[in-house]
Amino acid sequence: MYYKEIAGVKVSALGMGNMRLPTLDGKDDNINREKAQEIIDYAMSHGINYFDTAYRYHGGQSERFIGAALKAYPRESFYLASKFPGHMMVKKEGGMVGFTSGLAGWPDNTVEGVFKEQLDKCQVDYFDFYLLHNMSEQSLTIYDDPDLKVVDFVKRMKAEGKIRHLGFSSHASSAQTIDDFLTRHEGVFDFVQIQLNYLDWKLQDAKGKYEAIVKHGLKVVVMEGVRGGRLANLPEEQLAKLQALRPGDSAARWALRWLQNLPEVAVVLSGMTTLEQITENVETFAAPNPLNEEEKALLREVADSMLNWVPCTACRYCTEGCPMELEIPRIIAAYNGMKNGDFMARYDPDTADPSLDPRRCVGCGACASICPQSIRIPEILAEFADMLTKRPPFPPRR
Ligand code: SF4
Ligand code: SF4
The missing domain is CATH 3.20.20.100 (NADP-dependent oxidoreductase domain)
Incomplete structure (x- = not known):
């Protein structure tokens, strides 16, 4: 050291x-x-x-x-x-x-x-x-x-x-x-x-x-x-x-x-x-x-190459007050992954834990007011939900 x-x-x-x-x-x-x-x-x-x-x-x-x-x-x-x-x-x-x-x-x-x-x-x-x-x-x-x-x-x-x-x-x-x-x-x-x-x-x-x-x-x-x-x-x-x-x-x-x-x-x-x-x-x-x-x-x-990432640091400050008990940092990681085509791109909220489904966000804003990175979390989750709705279904897993 x-x-x-x-x-x-x-x-x-x-x-x-x-x-x-x-x-x-x-x-x-x-x-x-x-x-x-x-x-x-x-x-x-x-x-x-x-x-x-x-x-x-x-x-x-x-x-x-x-x-x-x-x-x-x-x-x-x-x-x-x-x-x-x-x-x-x-x-x-x-x-x-x-x-x-x-x-x-x-x-x-x-x-x-x-x-x-x-x-x-x-x-x-x-x-x-x-x-x-x-x-x-x-x-x-x-x-x-x-x-x-x-x-x-x-x-x-x-x-x-x-x-x-x-x-x-x-x-x-x-x-x-x-x-x-x-x-x-x-x-x-x-x-x-x-x-x-x-x-x-x-x-x-x-x-x-x-x-x-x-x-x-x-x-x-x-x-x-x-x-x-x-x-x-x-x-x-x-x-x-x-x-x-x-x-x-x-x-x-x-x-x-x-x-x-x-x-x-x-x-x-x-x-x-x-x-x-x-x-x-x-x-x-x-x-x-x-x-x-x-x-x-x-x-x-x-x-x-990563400048378009949502800058979440997974500090979890936002999760404590979420009435829907959403795993916000993990959802944002999936969103970043999908946008940037990496390993999270197969993320499927229909088969995942409900805490990972951005469509369950009720837009109350409790998370955004506490986020030290000033991330507009409800907007990101709404955009992610929209992306998931428009995406073609995954092929069945083997
Ligand atoms: S806006 Fe959505 S993610 Fe944020 S605290 Fe409310 S329900 Fe949870
Ligand atoms: S408070 Fe902000 S930076 Fe921290 S986990 Fe939540 S979204 Fe990410």
């Missing part, structure tokens, strides 16, 4: 994301603790020292899990990062309430109350890194609110030693939003966590966001480096091009090596679900191995 720095702290170049831990019974809030603990133990024994969680991950269970999982290790042997869930809050008299607070494990509290609950859930006295979760055009109503004073609060917690380093994550639509927020709060933050990968460099202006952060002299923590697994599962034609140049290297390794070309990237987070994934990723980060010019050009070509 090689290491980089955030504000003088030596952090592992690969960080452990805790939003895609293995689960039981297909339930996101039912973490398979035995398997997940194996992954954390592997991480600790292979040099990973940065562990990222958030209030909302795994329906509120990720913080509980990682707090317990790291309990066996000396506190100074790991860095724990968590996030204040302002992006999912609305203001009410006397504080805030989670706008999906009908679900178990959601805050209905003051800023102080949420923070204390997070320390308790993680079984720690302080966070090494603490972020405002998804500072964006929408969540500024909370983060800039003059009564809630969220930024003042986290600064105070830092002064009291309960936070060592401050940052924020962002899925803002515009790089300008990040730039403006940093300018308003110059000197407060040490790092910013953004969605960064070779596809979003152009598709979601990750380039502009990276440059805005670097302009303020800050480090970048990467989320969605393989886009929720999408860049690990490329269409066959694209994968063949990569493997012709580097036989044996997976698509995920290409995506992660691309990130090694960016000097101000400190930590690349990966939400690793299996021991196989973490084993491969640890190998990829054994030493820096950035892409050469020929490899960069090829990956640009691959990215350009």
Whole structure:
């Protein structure tokens, strides 16, 4: 494992994301603790020292899990990062309430109350890194609110030693939003966590966001480096091009090596679900191995061929409030597949699970209001339903 720095702290170049831990019974809030603990133990024994969680991950269970999982290790042997869930809050008299607070494990509290609950859930006295979760055009109503004073609060917690380093994550639509927020709060933050990968460099202006952060002299923590697994599962034609140049290297390794070309990237987070994934990723980060010019050009070509994809990262934020219990990210993956002629093209909702049938969407819009990628989900599902209606029937399976 090689290491980089955030504000003088030596952090592992690969960080452990805790939003895609293995689960039981297909339930996101039912973490398979035995398997997940194996992954954390592997991480600790292979040099990973940065562990990222958030209030909302795994329906509120990720913080509980990682707090317990790291309990066996000396506190100074790991860095724990968590996030204040302002992006999912609305203001009410006397504080805030989670706008999906009908679900178990959601805050209905003051800023102080949420923070204390997070320390308790993680079984720690302080966070090494603490972020405002998804500072964006929408969540500024909370983060800039003059009564809630969220930024003042986290600064105070830092002064009291309960936070060592401050940052924020962002899925803002515009790089300008990040730039403006940093300018308003110059000197407060040490790092910013953004969605960064070779596809979003152009598709979601990750380039502009990276440059805005670097302009303020800050480090970048990467989320969605393989886009929720999408860049690990490329269409066959694209994968063949990569493997012709580097036989044996997976698509995920290409995506992660691309990130090694960016000097101000400190930590690349990966939400690793299996021991196989973490084993491969640890190998990829054994030493820096950035892409050469020929490899960069090829990956640009691959990215350009995917620019019409719906940019879903499979974060699953949208599924929690869907009244029809639709598996929205899987439906969007099928939609992308059908549009781009890859392996999902045989997707047949008549024989699939009802949760995979876009025709069952009632267009309520609950999903779109929560999607960090600002995907117009009901419109995509309606278009997909229309495509399925017009498609000729599949030949019978043999
Ligand atoms: S718009 Fe459709 S997919 Fe979205 S929450 Fe409503 S029913 Fe579910
Ligand atoms: S549609 Fe949006 S909220 Fe839903 S899984 Fe994809 S990126 Fe996440």
